[in-house]
Amino acid sequence: MRAIVTGATGTIGSRLCEHLRHQGATVVPWDRRQVPIDDYGAMERFVREVAPDVLFHLGAVSQPSDWSPAAWGSNYEWASELAWLTRTLGVRFLFASTSMVFSGAAPGPFTRDSRPDASEGYGGAKRQAEERVLSQNPQARVVRLGWQIGEQPTGNNMVAFLEARMREEGRVEASTRWYPACVMLEDTVRVLPALAWAEPGVFMLDANERWSFHDIALALNARHGGRWHVVATEHPVLDQRMRDDRVAVASLKQRLPGLP
Secondary structure, eight states, X not given: OEEEEETTTSHHHHHHHHHHHHTTOEEEEOOTTTSOTTOHHXXXXXXXXXXXXXXXXXXXXXXXXXXXXXXXXXIIIHHHHHHHHHHHHTOEEEEEEEGGGSOTTSOSOBOTTOOOOOOSHHHHHHHHHHHHHHHHOTTOEEEEEOEEEOSSSSSSSHHHHHHHHHHHHSSEEEETTEEOOEEEHHHHHHHHHHHHTSOSEEEEEOXXXXXXXXXXXXXXXXXXXXXXXXXXXXXXXXXXXXXOTTSOOOOHHHHOTTOO
16 A cells, blocks of 8 residues: 555654554655645645555644634645545545534534534634535545544643643643543554545544543553642533444543543
């Protein structure tokens, strides 16, 4: 298999590239310095030269409040162009979206029938990008991802968030009434290649069956040597969990035995 991966240096992208190469695939990262995302001709030449079987589009600006022109170009316009380009060239296209396409006002758990309603920021851009991608390329696979749980205290994952809170505030406040969509990073990179060969459509990847952020933070704290001071709170009150019986992913309990 030959694959192009955008966002190849990011939290998920770097691990996905490792996994694909381990499986014997030829992986070509998308370097924005060499292939600008606002030049359709350059993008088409690049994809034609590589001649991939699949393009994994993970590249994005992920700050939830970022609504700058650069963020819009990365999160919406680039996805739109890639959807059309892959349709034209007959390349499989997997677009990584987010559980944040559902706003905080919408109660989870969300199912295949739930309608995304985020209207601003990162989630709003991703919601609109999902619609545009499927309009441009009905054969695309859109995968809504939960919060990634890696092992490293750096990057864009839950462990890094906990580490940063402890460093900056001397404690980690964790709500007993917040049920985040989340999944182990190692499971995400195993599932994404399989979904690239699934039937076209929208999929949701979440391993959290019933645990609060407080439960998860305590289990991760035990796993990482108890280096964080985790304090229970009751805010926010939020259920972001997603349910999709077509996606086979290990339960968090299997990966984090310390969960209640």
